Amino acid sequence: MTDNQKLIDPDYDYDRAELRKKLGAVDELPGSAKPNPILTVDSITRRFGGIAAVDVDHLEVQKGSITALIGPNGAGKTTFFNLLTGFDIPDKPQGGAAKPRWEFQGRSLVSTSAYKVARTGMVRTFQLTKALSAMTVMDNMLLGSQQQTGELLSRSAIWPIWRGKEKVIRAQAEELLDRFKLLEKKDDYAGSLSGGQRKLLEMARALMSNPAMIMLDEPMAGVNPALTQSLLGHIQNLRDTGTTVLFVEHDMHMVRFISDWVVVMAEGKLVAEGRPGNVMQNQAVIDAYLGSHHDQDLGDDAVLNEDFDTAIAEEDVELAKAEEAVEAYAESVREKEGDGD
Amino acid sequence: MDIGFYFTNLFTDFGSTILSVITASYVIAAIGLNIHFGFTGLLNIGQAGFMLIGAYGFAITVRFTQNFWLGVVVALVGAVLFALALGLPTLKLRGDYLAIVTIAAAEIVRLIGDNQLLAPFTGGTFGIPGSAFSKPFAALSPLPQIGLFQIGPYNYPFTEGDSWWLRIVAWSLVAVCIAISFLLVRSPWGRVLRGIREDEDAVRSLGKNVTVYKTQSLVIGGLFGAVAGIVNVLATSVSADAMGRTLTFELYTCLLLGGAATVFGPLLGTFLYWLVLVFLRDSIGFWVPSSVLSQQQIPQVTWIVVGIGLMLLVIFRPQGILGNKKELAFGD
Amino acid sequence: MLHSTRRRGRIIAAAIVVVAGALGILSAESASAASPITSGTSCVADEASGCLQGKVxxxxxxxVPGAKITVTSPSGASGSAKTAKNGSFFFKVSEAGAYTVELDAASLPEGVTPKTSTLTVTVELSNITPAGFALNGHVKGSVNSGPAAVPYYQLVWQQFSQGLLLGLLLALAAIGLSLIYGTTGLSNxxxxxxxxxxxxxxxxxxxxxGINIIVSAILVIALTALSxxxxxxxxxxxxxKRGLGLTQLMVVTIGLSLALEYVFQLLFGANVYPVATNLELNTGPLDITPTAYWSMLVSVIVLALVGFALIFTRLGRATRAVADNRALAAASGIDVERVIRIVWIVSxxxxxxxxxxxxxxxxxxxxLTGAQLLLLVFAAVTLGGIGTAFGALIGSLIIGVxxxxxxxxxxxxxKYATGLVILIVVLLVRPQGILGRKERVG
Known part of the structure; x- marks a missing residue:
């Protein structure tokens, strides 16, 4: 594999129509099997003080797809991401329950530290953007590469060893920055970028290692509408050039627009899976999302526009519930402390 | 009162401070601290402990074997082991843990060094006199073994003790250390460190083994500390109490004054720090009548000024003189 | 060199020497400066003088009381005195350097002879120099009170009692440190x-x-709380408000600590100032002095009150809420700044x-009293679990004992080094501390 492009993978559906056709034959049920999964997850749970943040029995992600992971606030989407990428550790199974197991490209990632997960080709971004603001945009990009042996202490002080590689990586970074319209900013500190530009930078940085799969945690949050369109383009372009995409998103319009498959989480569990058009009409999803009194298609723009205020109000209720839960949890911890536990 | 005398005295003291081996040892130790704190964001408040480990490792080995190079090797190996002992339990944890463990470990080293239990090796409270370990170093000198040499007002021995030979070696080491730190921090390795300083999870998500980098940083910075410890005691003697936590605080003041995360910050900061100290000491001694402040109280007043100076520096100019505010070393 | 001026008034523990400073029988009286060597029943060193003292x-x-001791200064001045009832002697000297200390064998009671009759010691100003004499044989009728006479279990019990006491005193400081950390994130x-x-x-x-000690203690608490x-x-x-980062704030506290230490030294010098002299041994279950009993009682009551307040009062709950999640606490109507101010006052x-x-x-x-304790306090807080008040209590007791x-x-x-070693060992085994919540590591 060269630095700048992937080899053609015969197993990858570069043709999107072909991919969608394959997915069309898949049962639209939570945990359904996919014809060519790149990622399979089994029995993964994570509890925070009695509340199960994640409790997923089975999930497969189709290679070459853009899969959206949606769900209301507090559904456990980000925790799920953290578990898969080694940033959090699943609970040990209790009382005969199955051990957590997840495989990426046939390789088990159980008890694999976060940096090793990234090295297997599964790279993630964060909900709260982690652009390194005190470094330049270019330095951010160069950090994303996994090819620079000058990062080894033993070679670092002898610059002739790594200088050649640095040029290659820099060229790759410039090409990506150009694609993400950030090339002019390459010598600016990342801290001076707008929120949306930071999201782009984080995505571009993750792509420096040519990952087989990229996991985007709310790529659209805080991005201004002018940038949204190009971001959508980038994501589809990624898929077309051989990177499977799994992303968490709130914006239903976007989910419907670009994803091949949608997975819905609520209260830590998978409640539905399916093609975007169908899943939005699934009663379980509507119930999970907006409460049972809603009966409209979530993907319908009218809902998003007209019922926006309602949705916001609903979210506030959810937020308040989450806060209550946190407070109750805090109280329980303190009580235990009080008992001298 | 003779104002001419005051100025002559002040500038003579400035010069001797800039030439001083102790100043050089501060610069080297601050370079190490810069790798830890400035570039990696590791809050090591036990740099004096690394110096003490280096000093004891060197002085005890040379005292018993009279082999200079063996002493240096023992000092460096000691610093590596010390760094690993501190790093392994803490580098996977939040930054506060490293801070508490480093300051505690430095204090343990000091207490053990002070203790009578190991007095046959460490000399206990009295420490190890320079004469016990400085001869093999003097033997390496190309300068005459005995006699004094005067340049202007500065009259030091050629080779013995706090000598010209030691000054040449110490300041050459400063140059070497600056060069090494320059090469390291400007390399891709240094880039990873800077990334870790800001957000280690981000760097982890890019496939870098953050714990290994932090351990390497702690070891490298600690090695600079050990070298500084050797240089320091060659000019004086080994005394555990001279390398307590106040010394670490002084090093932070030097580093922050010059500018953390800059290559020349430690050098500039240490010069300024010592010049200010000398200025205060000379000026208070000259201008303030001894009925107000006795001779013994002058150091106390300068320490108070250092403490307040450190506070003001961190509040109002945390990037120091050379630093870039956008690249502030303070993580949060 | 400036840094070497910061030498501590350390006491070398030779088994035969009992240093008066540690016993607290020093008094603040000062001898006349005219004579280079004065003897007395106590000694306080200052910039212009040092103490040469010991026990026979x-x-x-x-x-052994009544033994004649003669000291001779480097410049040849000399002074002599007889040991007091408790066998101790004190000389206040105004000259630094090597002194000879001589024990007059003729002045000793029957049955004892000196092992050595002349010692040479180096006296530093502002410092206490110990010089004790051990004798061969014993005074007729004296019973063996050395360590061999004390059963081992009693020694263990004695150290346990002392440890409990130290632990409680550490806890008073540690809970405050932990509360400040919990509510503001600051390592002070x-x-x-x-x-x-x-x-x-x-x-x-x-x-x-000369104010009554209880009234004094209340005044002290009021003034330190005001500070x-x-x-x-x-x-x-x-x-x-300025938005300084936590690391920056921590370095600010380091600067403040340094400045304050030397303000104390400027005001009080390097002497140990006694606050009580009541040190007779007591026959209660714990092998400690009455003062220590009272101190333990006061600590326990105050700690219980703090614990009660944290669990049951509105303010206590607010404090814990702020410690748990500052933003959430603020959102639920708690005046975070007010809580933090009260935490500072209490701490x-x-x-x-x-x-x-x-x-x-x-x-x-x-x-340097506080500076000596600080690392133990930090160790206690870390051991118990950073930011948990009850963890700080448990951590303190463990460290003390x-x-x-x-x-x-x-x-x-x-012994202070041991406290710090425990800290490092515990971090290896249980990084979150005893009561700390497990956080993701690595």
Missing amino acids: IDDNRNP FAHSEQITLGGFLAYVFAVQL GYLQDKLIWGPLR TGLAGLSGVLYALVNGGVYW VANMSTLFIPQDL
Whole structure:
């Protein structure tokens, strides 16, 4: 594999129509099997003080797809991401329950530290953007590469060893920055970028290692509408050039627009899976999302526009519930402390 | 009162401070601290402990074997082991843990060094006199073994003790250390460190083994500390109490004054720090009548000024003189 | 060199020497400066003088009174005195350097002879130099009171008692440190100076002004609490508003700590200032002095009150809410800044009380009293679980007891090192501390 492009993978559906056709034959049920999964997850749970943040029995992600992971606030989407990428550790199974197991490209990632997960080709971004603001945009990009042996202490002080590689990586970074319209900013500190530009930078940085799969945690949050369109383009372009995409998103319009498959989480569990058009009409999803009194298609723009205020109000209720839960949890911890536990 | 005398005295003291081996040892130790704190964001408040480990490792080995190079090797190996002992339990944890463990470990080293239990090796409270370990170093000198040499007002021995030979070696080491730190921090390795300083999870998500980098940083910075410890005691003697936590605080003041995360910050900061100290000491001694402040109280007043100076520096100019505010070393 | 001027008034522990400073029988009286050597029943060193003192004991470790001691200064001046009832002698000298200390064998009672009759010691100004004599044989009728006579279990019990006491005193300081950390995220290195301040204020009120010790203690708590209020109002509050990072704030506390230590040294010199002299051994279940009993009782009551307040009062719940999640607490209508200010007031007051009690049971206070304790306090907080008030209590007791018990195996002056070693070991095994919540690591 060269630095700048992937080899053609015969197993990858570069043709999107072909991919969608394959997915069309898949049962639209939570945990359904996919014809060519790149990622399979089994029995993964994570509890925070009695509340199960994640409790997923089975999930497969189709290679070459853009899969959206949606769900209301507090559904456990980000925790799920953290578990898969080694940033959090699943609970040990209790009382005969199955051990957590997840495989990426046939390789088990159980008890694999976060940096090793990234090295297997599964790279993630964060909900709260982690652009390194005190470094330049270019330095951010160069950090994303996994090819620079000058990062080894033993070679670092002898610059002739790594200088050649640095040029290659820099060229790759410039090409990506150009694609993400950030090339002019390459010598600016990342801290001076707008929120949306930071999201782009984080995505571009993750792509420096040519990952087989990229996991985007709310790529659209805080991005201004002018940038949204190009971001959508980038994501589809990624898929077309051989990177499977799994992303968490709130914006239903976007989910419907670009994803091949949608997975819905609520209260830590998978409640539905399916093609975007169908899943939005699934009663379980509507119930999970907006409460049972809603009966409209979530993907319908009218809902998003007209019922926006309602949705916001609903979210506030959810937020308040989450806060209550946190407070109750805090109280329980303190009580235990009080008992001298 | 003779104002001419005051100025002559002040500038003579400035010069001797800039030439001083102790100043050089501060610069080297601050370079190490810069790798830890400035570039990696590791809050090591036990740099004096690394110096003490280096000093004891060197002085005890040379005292018993009279082999200079063996002493240096023992000092460096000691610093590596010390760094690993501190790093392994803490580098996977939040930054506060490293801070508490480093300051505690430095204090343990000091207490053990002070203790009578190991007095046959460490000399206990009295420490190890320079004469016990400085001869093999003097033997390496190309300068005459005995006699004094005067340049202007500065009259030091050629080779013995706090000598010209030691000054040449110490300041050459400063140059070497600056060069090494320059090469390291400007390399891709240094880039990873800077990334870790800001957000280690981000760097982890890019496939870098953050714990290994932090351990390497702690070891490298600690090695600079050990070298500084050797240089320091060659000019004086080994005394555990001279390398307590106040010394670490002084090093932070030097580093922050010059500018953390800059290559020349430690050098500039240490010069300024010592010049200010000398200025205060000379000026208070000259201008303030001894009925107000006795001779013994002058150091106390300068320490108070250092403490307040450190506070003001961190509040109002945390990037120091050379630093870039956008690249502030303070993580949060 | 400036840094070498910061030498501590350390005491070398030779088995035969009992240093008066540690016993706390020093008094603040000063001898006339005219004579280069003066003897007395106590000695306080200052910039212009040093103390040369020791004890004469027989091989049963009993004091020998009435022995004649003569000291000779480097310049040839000499002075002599007879040992007091407790076998001790004190000389205040105004000249630094090598002294000879001579024990007149003829002045000894029957049955004892000196092992050595002349010692040479180096006296530093502002410092205490020990010079004790052990004798062969014992005074007729004296019983063996040396360590061999004390059953081992009693020694263990004694160290356990002392450890409990130290633990409680640490806890007073540790809970405050932990509360400040919990509510603001700040590791306050200047907390040690609050302890020292408490000790010095106790000395000023109880000894210099002769105020009743209980009234003094209350005044000290009020004043140290006021210092906390002023600190938060003038320094920490504004700095929080300014948006200073936690690391920056921590370095600010280091600067403050350094400045305050030397303010104390400037004001009080390097001497140990006694706050109480009551040190007779007691026959209660714990092998400690009455003062120590009272100190323990006070600590337990105050700690219980703090614990009660944290669990059951509105303010206590608010404090825990702020510690748990500051933003959430603010959103639910808690005045976070007010809570933090109260936490500062309470924490510094507790540290002040800790200083008073520490000075009482350890014979005095000096400019580095707090600095010596600070690392143990940090160790206690970390051990218990950073940011949990009850963890700080448990951590303190463990550190106190283990540090003291360790003196059964290792030299007395390494006991603080033991406390720190425990810290490092615990971090290896259970990084979140005893009561800390497990966080994701690595």
